[in-house]
Amino acid sequence: MLKAIVTVMLKKGIFDPQGRAVQNGLKSIGFEDIKSVRVGKQxxxxxxxxxxxxxxxxxxEMCDKMLANPVVESYSFTIKEI
Amino acid sequence: MLKAIVTVMLKKGIFDPQGRAVQNGLKSIGFEDIKSVRVGKQxxxxxxxxxxxxxxxxxxEMCDKMLANPVVESYSFTIKEI
Structure with a gap:
């Protein structure tokens, strides 16, 4: 059997409100030296x-058809035996 | 500067409705031979x-305090120079 691990992230330059929210949250509990946060799916x-x-x-094919939105997201994956 | 890549997944045995929805969606467009799908965050x-x-x-500390819910989620991360 095989396991595919797919990562889907917003493309560079696309505003990531979820990432910004996480960054603000981390700042509010004392983590100051963060330049940016991006949140995607695994x-x-x-x-x-x-x-x-x-x-x-x-x-x-799965990524192109359903898992990622090619307009704003990019994906990568690895496949390993399990 | 450093980039931390954090992966947060539901623990094994915790029901993952989002993963199930993705699996059903993939099945509905013709991908039959999928045993399971789990969806997490990167x-x-x-x-x-x-x-x-x-x-x-x-x-x-970030993971323990904010990024992951230790009751139902596990996390791992790598750190690389950028």
Missing amino acids: IEIDLETADKTAAEEKVH | IEIDLETADKTAAEEKVH
């Missing part, structure tokens, strides 16, 4: 297949 | 410091 997908090449192609 | 924090050891301690 999606772990357990796949019932052993074919890594086919899995890579499928995960690309 | 938080990227740019720190204005060069001291990696101190940064590690601080990021642990």
Whole structure:
């Protein structure tokens, strides 16, 4: 079986209000020396297949079709055996 | 400057409705051979410091105090120079 670990983040330059909120929250409890915070998603997908090449192609398709919004988000992933 | 990449996931055994929704969504568009999906957060924090050891301690503190809910979530992080 394979596990795909997909990371979806807002593209650089796209305003990230959630990240800003986290940064402000951290500042309010005493963490001052933070330059910026960005918040994205990590999606772990357990796949019932052993074919890594086919899995890579499928995960690309999943990201393009559903997991990421290509207009404002970028994604990357790794696949490992479990 | 340092970048901390924090991953926060629901602990094993904690029901993840967001993951289930993603799994159902992927199934509905034709991805059948998925055993499970878990959705968590990836938080990227740019720190204005060069001291990696101190940064590690601080990021642990941030996670414990704000970024993760220790009752239901676990976290891990890496720190790299940028």
